[in-house]
Amino acid sequence: MMVTKDERSDIRTEDQVVRVRQMVRQWATELGFSLVDLTKIVTAASELARNTVIYGGGGTFELQELQNNGRRGLRVVFEDHGPGIGDLELAMRDGYTTGNGLGLGLSGAKRLVNDFEIDSRPGEGTRVAITRWK
Amino acid sequence: MERIPILKMGEFLLVTIQVDMHDRLAMTLQEDLMTKIAANGARGVLIDISSLEMVDSFIGRMIGQTAAMSRVLDAQTVVVGMQPAVAITLVELGLALEGVRTALTVEKGMDLLRACVESRMEDVTDDGHEG
Numbered sequence: 001m002m003v004t005k006d007e008r009s010d011i012r013t014e015d016q017v018v019r020v021r022q023m024v025r026q027w028a029t030e031l032g033f034s035l036v037d038l039t040k041i042v043t044a045a046s047e048l049a050r051n052t053v054i055y056g057g058g059g060t061f062e063l064q065e066l067q068n069n070g071r072r073g074l075r076v077v078f079e080d081h082g083p084g085i086g087d088l089e090l091a092m093r094d095g096y097t098t099g100n101g102l103g104l105g106l107s108g109a110k111r112l113v114n115d116f117e118i119d120s121r122p123g124e125g126t127r128v129a130i131t132r133w134k
Numbered sequence: 135m136e137r138i139p140i141l142k143m144g145e146f147l148l149v150t151i152q153v154d155m156h157d158r159l160a161m162t163l164q165e166d167l168m169t170k171i172a173a174n175g176a177r178g179v180l181i182d183i184s185s186l187e188m189v190d191s192f193i194g195r196m197i198g199q200t201a202a203m204s205r206v207l208d209a210q211t212v213v214v215g216m217q218p219a220v221a222i223t224l225v226e227l228g229l230a231l232e233g234v235r236t237a238l239t240v241e242k243g244m245d246l247l248r249a250c251v252e253s254r255m256e257d258v259t260d261d262g263h264e265g
Contacts, residue, residue, distance in 0.1 A: 014156050014157050014158060015156050017156060017157070018154050018155075018156045021154060021188060022154065025187070035219045036218075036219045036222055036223070038219075039187065039188060039217075039219040039220060039222070039223045040222075040223050040226070042187070042188050043188050043189070043190050043223045043224075043227060046188060046190040046192075047190055047191060047227075050157070050190075050192065094228055101191065101192070101195070102191050102194075102195055102228075102229070104191040104227060104228045104229065105191060107228065108191060108226075108227035108228045108229075109227075111226050111227065111228070112223060112226055112227060
C-alpha cells in the first residue's frame with residue numbers, strides 16, 4: 001500500500017470540525033468518490049473530529065490518499081493527547097457516551113467506512129484511523 | 135454573531151439551512167426557532183435541508199430535538215429536501231430521525247404542515263367537548 005499524497009493539520013476548535021468536513025469532501029471529490037461514499041466518509045470524519053475536540057481536548061488530523069493494487073482510497077487519521085478511552089469495547093457500543101451526545105460517534109463512524117482502527121491508552125491519548133476505498 | 139435567518143409566513147416559520155453548520159450555530163438556530171415560535175404563536179415550522187451535504191449525529195440530534203421542542207410549544211415541524219446520500223448515511227450512522235415528519239419538497243412539506251396543524255386543531259376541539 002502506498003500513500004500518494006498526504007496533509008496534516010491541527011484541529012482545536014469546533015469551527016475546525018467544519019474545515020475537516022470540507023477538506024475530506026475536497027479530497028474525496030478529487031479521488032472521484034461516488035456521492036454516497038463521499039457523504040459517508042465526510043460524516044464519519046465529522047464525528048471523529050468532534051470527538052478529538054470535545055473528548056481529546058484538540059489534536060491533529062491527517063489526510064492520506066492511498067493506492068493499493070490499483071485501488072485508490074482515502075484515509076483520515078485523528079490523534080489527540082487527551083485522557084484516552086478506558087474501555088474501548090464499551091466506547092464502541094451504540095448509545096454509550098460519557099458526554100451528552102447520542103453515543104453514535106465511534107460506532108456510527110465505524111459503520112460508514114471500510115477500515116476502522118482505534119488505539120487508545122488512558123492518560124496518553126487516542127488515535128483513530130478510518131479508510132474508505134473507491 | 136453568525137445566525138441562520140428564520141422567515142415568517144403567516145402562522146408558519148420557514149428556515150433554509152444553506153451553510154455547513156458548526157455545532158454552536160446549530161444550537162443557536164434551535165434556540166432562535168423556539169423563541170420565534172413562542173413570540174409569534176407559530177403553528178408550524180418548515181426546515182429545508184436540501185442544501186445540506188451532510189447530517190452527522192449532532193445535527194441529526196438537533197433536528198430531532200427541534201421537532202420535539204416545537205411540539206411542546208404546540209407547533210408542528212416538517213423537514214424537507216433531504217438528499218438521498220444524506221438519508222442513506224444518516225440511517226447507516228444509526229439515526230433514523232423517528233418522530234420527525236419529512237417531505238421531499240418545500241411544496242409537499244407545506245401541504246403536510248397545513249394538514250398536521252388542521253388535524254391538531256380538530257383534536258383540540260374534540261377534547262374540548264369532554265370538558
